[in-house]
Amino acid sequence: MISPLFVVAVALIDADGRVLLQQRPPGKAMADLWEFPGGKVEAGETPESALIRELEEELGIHTHASCLAPATFASEPLGDRHLLLLLYVCRKWEGVPHPHHATALKWVRPAQMYALSMPPADLPLIGILEALL
């Protein structure tokens, strides 16, 4: 049986309607691709608590579960697993994002994402964000 890999990610949206993307570092799978901040849901975590932890670790910002609105999801084969990526949107957080793990951060409008290299699972999410924002 193929085991699902649960990943949570978020479109952080600024006052101008731009979304934060981060660039995966060299040496990792999918190096240099632009992705939404987030990561794997660990045992004992809810999707929201996993995302709050990832945002603190990756960007040094803090948010609350009540500020995380479920937006859509992606379903994509990933090696011998099957990725289920839950995408949230968030407009309220404390702190200024810094790339603690990523090579770089970039604020972009959804339409600009088509010109960036992103993981295959993320491509269907772009049109959904365009419609949402």
Ligand SMILES: Nc1nc2c([nH]c(=O)n2[C@@H]2O[C@H](COP(=O)(O)OP(=O)(O)OP(=O)(O)O)[C@@H](O)[C@H]2O)c(=O)[nH]1
């Ligand atoms: N955070 C994030 N992960 C994504 C996105 N799209 C996508 O396919 N993924 C995949 O979902 C998984 C996220 O888990 P992760 O970030 O904790 O994994 P990782 O390989 O970077 O780190 P690790 O395995 O060393 O902990 C990775 O396999 C990543 O390639 C996305 O937009 N954001």
